[in-house]
Amino acid sequence: xxNVGLHLPTLSVQEGDNSIINCAYSNSASDYFIWYKxxxxxxxxxxxxxxxxxxxxxxxxxTVLLNKTVKHLSLQIAATQPGDSAVYFCAxxxxxxxxxxxxxxxxxxx
Amino acid sequence: ETGVTxxxxxxxxxxxxxxxxxxxxxxxxxxxxxxxQALGQGPQFIxxxxxEEENGRGNFPPRFSGLQFPNYSSExxxxxxxxxxxxxxxxxxxxxGNYGYTFGSGTRLTVV
Numbered sequence: 523x524x525n526v527g528l529h530l531p532t533l534s535v536q537e538g539d540n541s542i543i544n545c546a547y548s549n550s551a552s553d554y555f556i557w558y559k560x561x562x563x564x565x566x567x568x569x570x571x572x573x574x575x576x577x578x579x580x581x582x583x584x585t586v587l588l589n590k591t592v593k594h595l596s597l598q599i600a601a602t603q604p605g606d607s608a609v610y611f612c613a614x615x616x617x618x619x620x621x622x623x624x625x626x627x628x629x630x631x632x
Numbered sequence: 633e634t635g636v637t638x639x640x641x642x643x644x645x646x647x648x649x650x651x652x653x654x655x656x657x658x659x660x661x662x663x664x665x666x667x668x669q670a671l672g673q674g675p676q677f678i679x680x681x682x683x684e685e686e687n688g689r690g691n692f693p694p695r696f697s698g699l700q701f702p703n704y705s706s707e708x709x710x711x712x713x714x715x716x717x718x719x720x721x722x723x724x725x726x727x728x729g730n731y732g733y734t735f736g737s738g739t740r741l742t743v744v
Contacts, residue, residue, distance in 0.1 A: 526674075556732070558735075563737070564737050564738075565636075565722050565724075565735030565736050565737045565738050566675065566722070566735045567735070568732050568733070568734070571732060611674050611675070613674075618680075618687075618688055619677050619680075619688055619690065620665075620677055620733075621677070622667075622674030622675045622676070623674050624672070624673055624674050625672075625673075625674050
């Protein structure tokens with residue numbers, strides 16, 4: 523199995539600042555990781571993914587860092603905007619099954 | 633527009649009843665997964681279908697069952713509903729070898 527946890531259930535940041543959301547997992551066999559964004563009333567939306575043979579991947583305004591040694595990954599959002607307000611989940615693939623954390627609710631203060 | 637559509641969007645059922653939820657996968661996708669998301673929690677994997685066969689299952693009892701059809705639409709069936717089955721049920725479709733699943737907006741099931 524897999525235990526996935528996010529370090530903070532809530533996070534508030536000022537508009538324009540950078541946001542960092544952290545996630546820990548337990549199974550060293552986990553080989554694929556995805557960050558999802560979920561807005562109220564909607565399903566999770568894919569943000570960025572990373573495979574276990576990488577330690578960093580960048581997208582538009584987002585960066586995912588993976589530290590397999592301590593089984594930790596993070597999502598960095600640059601220049602956070604009000605539209606980034608949502609719940610963020612990390613999903614960890616272990617044995618062809620995805621395990622989700624409980625989510626971090628990000629609030630962007632204008 | 634996610635490309636994955638679920639119906640109905642909301643549903644109220646009585647304890648002990650049976651329910652069928654439906655999902656239409658995104659064009660070109662050949663796998664479908666179902667998740668249960670309780671309020672304030674992350675989605676929990678129920679099962680996955682590929683080529684109309686179940687090829688992965690989470691920690692859910694047999695009263696949760698599913699079907700995938702040749703046109704890649706699918707159903708989630710839940711028998712003998714319990715109050716704790718109240719949740720948002722999410723369908724996600726994808727392509728084998730590519731884990732970037734696309735989620736639908738879900739069906740909100742309330743069991744009373």
